[in-house]
Amino acid sequence: MSSTESPKLYLDSEKDELFERGPWPKPFAFNQEVARVFDDMVSRSVPLYHEVLTAAAHWTRSYVQPDTKVIDLGCSTGTYMELLGRFLKAPTHLVGVDNSASMLEKAEEKLKDIAQRHTVSLHCQDASETDFSDSSVVIMNYTLQFLPMDQRPSLLQSIAEGLRPGGLLFLSEKVKSPCPRFQETITHHYEAFKEFNGYARTEIERKKEALEHVLVPYTQRQLTELLYKAGFSQVDILLKMHNFVSFIALK
Numbered sequence: 001m002s003s004t005e006s007p008k009l010y011l012d013s014e015k016d017e018l019f020e021r022g023p024w025p026k027p028f029a030f031n032q033e034v035a036r037v038f039d040d041m042v043s044r045s046v047p048l049y050h051e052v053l054t055a056a057a058h059w060t061r062s063y064v065q066p067d068t069k070v071i072d073l074g075c076s077t078g079t080y081m082e083l084l085g086r087f088l089k090a091p092t093h094l095v096g097v098d099n100s101a102s103m104l105e106k107a108e109e110k111l112k113d114i115a116q117r118h119t120v121s122l123h124c125q126d127a128s129e130t131d132f133s134d135s136s137v138v139i140m141n142y143t144l145q146f147l148p149m150d151q152r153p154s155l156l157q158s159i160a161e162g163l164r165p166g167g168l169l170f171l172s173e174k175v176k177s178p179c180p181r182f183q184e185t186i187t188h189h190y191e192a193f194k195e196f197n198g199y200a201r202t203e204i205e206r207k208k209e210a211l212e213h214v215l216v217p218y219t220q221r222q223l224t225e226l227l228y229k230a231g232f233s234q235v236d237i238l239l240k241m242h243n244f245v246s247f248i249a250l251k
Contacts, residue, residue, distance in 0.1 A: 074143025078107030132162025
């Protein structure tokens with residue numbers, strides 16, 4: 001694929017109606033119920049989702065080094081790995097890590113064709129158990145935000161230490177504004193985005209309640225400082241819309 005192509009994502013799930021009626025997941029967890037509708041949920045809930053994954057594939061192709069691993073930390077149903085497998089020309093060792101067995105079951109099915117050209121490894125484990133040695137690119141899209149805050153600095157440091165010199169971390173997160181008025185406006189526009197994508201107001205409020213104390217965001221500045229403290233030499237912002245931002249960090 002050329003550097004200008006933006007192929008469709010392999011999204012394969014039922015429509016997300018978890019928060020429409022009756023009891024809903026509370027607190028939010030990446031269980032079998034969520035895995036069943038996850039692809040639809042994330043594509044309708046995360047601004048620029050397609051663009052973020054496509055950008056991550058382009059940046060991975062630019063920074064992947066021969067005989068190294070590309071690690072997708074929090075790979076969920078394998079959408080990014082499947083897209084990347086179509087982008088990369090040379091056979092590559094693609095590693096997916098997720099602590100949800102239900103997510104990895106769907107990922108294994110989605111990655112069958114990619115596994116014919118690349119070495120694909122899927123690991124059901126916590127992020128803190130991951131071996132980042134001999135990796136040249138680590139992708140962490142919307143994963144760090146779900147980890148306990150006291151574990152985040154050490155995880156970022158482990159990634160920086162494991163990456164080969166010149167290696168890249170592509171990190172996407174939900175963030176909060178340090179300005180209360182900005183945060184209020186951001187929330188308004190983000191919820192309007194979700195309504196435009198078909199979610200009812202009751203669904204939005206129920207999911208917000210389910211995510212309370214489960215998804216705990218940093219500010220953009222806090223994340224930038226954490227990345228430098230972890231050992232990355234250069235940090236920049238690649239994409240941002242509403243309260244979602246994608247960082248690139250170079251070892």
